[in-house]
Amino acid sequence: MKDTTELLKILTLEDVGDNNFSGVSKDIGSPNVFGGQVLAQALNAAYRTIDNNRVLHSLHSYFLEAGNLELPIIYNVQTIRDGGSFSTRRVTAHQNDKTIFILACSFHKKEDGYEHQMPIKKDLKQPEDLLSWTDMLDQFGDFLPKKMKAFLSVERPIDFKPVQVVNPFDQKDLPPVVDVWFKLKGEPQDLTLALKQQILTYISDYNILTACLYPNASKAHFGNTQMASLDHSMWFYRDFDYTDWMLFSVESPNSFGARGFACGNIYTRDGKLVASVAQEGLMRPRKE
Template sequence: MTNDGTGAGAGQAPPSALLDLVGLLDLERIDRDIFRGQSRPAVVPRVFGGQVAAQALVAAFRTVPDDRLAHSLHAYFLRPGDPAAPIVYTVDRIRDGRSFTTRRVVAVQHGQPIFHLSASFQAGEDGLEHQEPMPAAPDPETLPDSTELLPRHAHLFSDPGVAGRLAEARAAVDLRYVTEPPYATAGQPREPRSQVWFRTAGKLDGDLDRPVLHLCLAAYISDMSLLEPVLLAHGRGGWTVGDVVGASLDHAMWFHRPFRVDEWLLYDQSSPTSQAGRGLGHGRIFTADGRLAITVMQEGVVRVPRG
């Protein structure tokens, strides 16, 4: 098995939406350290940031020894991506050490860099262990999924077609909010904190069941809701309601412990600050049995449209 991040399913086939998402991460190799990826239809006229981050991580993984998994990534979103054009990923092999490997990836479209990622990989080893406890959260099976939640609030969106496009874009992921999302409570400031349970909409078994794919899909999903606590603090519904203009600026992830992205993961999110047209999001991703698997940080543009 190689660190290529993709593969064909075995046994009962996952839903087509999940297979499409996995296929999105199956980059074409056009040279030793150069890869090409495609995009899926976008809800907004730019490439989803989580897609670029996940594809860049796949590109990095394809140049790393099989015994090493990503333990951290740090990325900057430089320009909006064009969903109608392919993205070329160039990998620089910065360092190959005895325990750690470092890679830098630049994503290019139309001759310009749109995204930059640095990732570090580590061979497995034992060490000191401690973690914060998992916060309380209800059973995800008791919460509505997107197919229930989005139609219920479609009338709140600035564009009536957004709810359908958003549901289609999220069809590969079972995303369940513990409390109402920002678009459902616009005008009502709340504590800048949100919890979301998520898992892929189907099992990753057979050739799909590889740690690399779980890591890359987690990177994809981690960008879906992390800045929402910023909106909650100010009673803003977000771009779907039209009272905020936003975009990701940077994104960082630390992978702590093994996890499966096709099993329930709790995304505990908060925002410690927002200012100067920017908001900061902090996330902790726990397995259902309470292990802290991933920590995420992101800063993004969060602007109120000028009337």
């Protein structure tokens, strides 16, 4: 995928009847289906059953089995409730009669209320002063570990610019914090709020577990650690657009027992808090 148009083609499912929707997968450099893709496709399926103009405000999900890149994924949507203010949906994803993923999500009618938000971090480097993943590949590709080079070589519809650039050969423990600017490639115009939320859900599964690795970076890295998303939750607050860079600011409060937990906030560049994310992931040291 090279731009937003191609991403939307992957996220927009085929209606195969009886609240069932079919999706295909795209390789992003890992052997299994990318968790963010399954999240966003399941959300696309749920939104297709909402006809009362309600807007997603939260989702909670579990990854049960690794997805096969070669097989279609069938998403079944159950209407749990359509109340006076909220609508709830449950989505189950299947491959070959095996359940690989479940999602519960809630949609809210537009209402006025009180407002506050946590501010964006101050004094962060701006995107213009940072290297993107593509820049890193171009400048340092010959010196990067083989797996990292292969991952960065995959064409993506998003540009990522990490604020903290870590030397993979400088093995030292780091604070459990990751700040990444991101921007869609192409011209993302006339996107509905539903589509913007689906794209943001896709993006939210990138970078988040990195914060769990950093406190043990003297001995742990992606090459010697089996990592996978176990669950994923999001809360959506405000409308936004993708015309400028956005910030995903992540921290990891804990890792223990071969699992790591991370949470973060997503901001527009001018500091508007758009969404919050929480995820626990597998962090299993690989045996020699």
